[in-house]
Amino acid sequence: MPKDTYFNLAEDKRKRVIDAAIEEFSTHSYHKARITAIAENAGIAKGSFYQYFKDKKDLFKHIIDLTVDKKLEYINQDMMKNIKNHGFFQLLQETYLSGVRFAKDNPRLLAIGVKLTNNKDLQREVWGDQQDKTLSFYKQLLEVGITKGELESDIDIELVSRLLSGLNYSLIDIVYKDGKIDLDGLVNEKGIVDKMISFIENGIKKNNNE
Amino acid sequence: MPKDTYFNLAEDKRKRVIDAAIEEFSTHSYHKARITAIAENAGIAKGSFYQYFKDKKDLFKHIIDLTVDKKLEYINQDMMKNIKNHGFFQLLQETYLSGVRFAKDNPRLLAIGVKLTNNKDLQREVWGDQQDKTLSFYKQLLEVGITKGELESDIDIELVSRLLSGLNYSLIDIVYKDGKIDLDGLVNEKGIVDKMISFIENGIKKNNNE
């Protein structure tokens, strides 16, 4: 949690600090990221940095918080608040699409998130149980889907929720590479998402009855 | 490539070095891994380390090579050499199962591999184009499956190959956490793999015809 001095800062300066931090953390691992560089790029004194944040981790956590906030903005809140009024695959599609939109608009935040994924220790310190929340969300979706008769009733919710979460990662990975759009041979994001949904709906086995 | 001195080393000492290295690299990122710690844990002088390896990267590459060799031992070579004689889902199941077995037996090597995934620069230096090879493998599997009429002919091979690769990662991630078995609520590996194969075959949508 940043210090009070940070929140009392002029909007402009606070933005410069955040911008510099995002730039540094998105291009370097947590440990290789240098607060010296951040201070320089933000145009503040190195000492000032420690007036705003307790230490490097304090800043990083703050950046992650901002990232989570930003991510939430991309989720269709109306839809999510009324899960029961929508079909399972519609909700899943919207979930995936919101992730793609976020990634497209915030490539640097995406890069930071991906890096965090690869550092379990840090993730535990910073995220706590965020991952569990994500899984819970998918589980909830699945349960409703089953209840409404949209999904096979004998699926393993624990497993499938993890697969859906994993597929979301894959999707992001496919659509964006190193912060750059990468749609070689893939029509467009919407098309990809649709195909993924279809994959999840029906699998890939040839249905001989057709 | 380690120096000759390394290969001339007594079996016992070489093992200690490798063990210490695997321990260090599996618990620290490449950059945070300390050769000082490796030397200490292996019971050799720091200077000796540099008689065996050119530098830190030389050792790391060697560990990766060992990992790749180990991984190959888990793949059913007979089956893979006669792809056309087996069904697509059978091959996929075997592929996934071999990964699970490797992970179960070599949790530390798995951890190193996962870390490498998160460091694209290092990966490029060490792996070259191994990732592409993996994708090519899945593509080949898919093509044969379509030809043989096992799979829907209109699937997007490029996309699905990436999904299958991603699901493999998810699988490993589900079964093992931080090098520790994690089968809470999940019957067993075989069961999980079977369920995943089923997921990929048929999807999760309720088939009302049944």
Place this chain on the structure above:
Amino acid sequence: MPKDTYFNLAEDKRKRVIDAAIEEFSTHSYHKARITAIAENAGIAKGSFYQYFKDKKDLFKHIIDLTVDKKLEYINQDMMKNIKNHGFFQLLQETYLSGVRFAKDNPRLLAIGVKLTNNKDLQREVWGDQQDKTLSFYKQLLEVGITKGELESDIDIELVSRLLSGLNYSLIDIVYKDGKIDLDGLVNEKGIVDKMISFIENGIKKNNNE
């Protein structure tokens, strides 16, 4: 080029750093010179050193720059700017004398300069083409001398310029040894320089016409 922090340093501290550096570089080759020793003798932390200079070479270049500046102070600028108004041997004498005065006042800088002479690679990095400038200076002097009829017109300018430059080194070498005055059996600098000039003017062959 030292960093800004260096130039912002208190006069006193900057002097201590430079003094320690000159002491170290004048008594050790560039590669044997230890920045650890310099930091210790300057009474600063090793880390502080790197706040002032990028690296060892940065410091060394700075010392060389200071040496060049100091050397220039000893040259009679009025005389050199009006080469044509003075006799060749008068100019040569002044050139040699300025070198002697510099060496006498700055024996440690002299030692550094001599060491640099022996490390061609370093010299190239630090000096660029300074050596050529020195030769050009002597050549210019010789050409003017010939034009004015003071010198034999058939001398090999290329060769003689190198000899004059070499004699200058010899002179410095004679007058100062390891930073200590060494006038054993030699009256005084002025006397030596006069004798050298005479040597260059007339040679040492007995003139039987006299």
Place this chain on the structure above:
Amino acid sequence: MPKDTYFNLAEDKRKRVIDAAIEEFSTHSYHKARITAIAENAGIAKGSFYQYFKDKKDLFKHIIDLTVDKKLEYINQDMMKNIKNHGFFQLLQETYLSGVRFAKDNPRLLAIGVKLTNNKDLQREVWGDQQDKTLSFYKQLLEVGITKGELESDIDIELVSRLLSGLNYSLIDIVYKDGKIDLDGLVNEKGIVDKMISFIENGIKKNNNE
């Protein structure tokens, strides 16, 4: 002084060691020269090196001894043994020419000698009073020359002997650069030496009586 084991070595192996040492010392400063490299290039074990020589310095001194021996081979012994039967300038020319011939035939030994010149501490340890011997030689030459009436009787022998020695260095420096012949614009060695002798005989002042 090398150990007895060294002198008992097979001619061939001893030669390989010396060759490797000369190669290393001629291309690196004494401190940067690596005995590891010497052992490798000589095709001997590093441990063997220490069976032949006490340490690095022991080897270096030996190389210098060999260099001095080699240098002596180039001096016209007959002429030097009968100094009194030859003219001063004839002897000086021969002295200089022998130096040029040595340099031409042994560029690597020359390089080692030049490096040694730049390391006074090492020079003292290795050469002891060799430099004094050189100066004594020139002094003797000068004294005989004066006695025989060839030279001006009022020259400062101490000074001139050093100048003649210095000019010899200049000559070598002019003729050979970095172990490579460098006669740009200079007719040939003999021509240069003749011009230098002329320079020493008559100086460069225009003689108006001519």
Place this chain on the structure above:
DNA sequence: CATGAATGAGCCTTCATTCAT
């Protein structure tokens, strides 16, 4: 005598953090 593995002191450099002004 040959061998080559083992050693460890020591070097340069980096960087998060502190602290006096």
Place this chain on the structure above:
DNA sequence: CATGAATGAAGGCTCATTCAT
């Protein structure tokens, strides 16, 4: 609240020399 100089722990790496076989 701003500043930026000061700090020092720590890391990777080099190499002459020793020593057991």
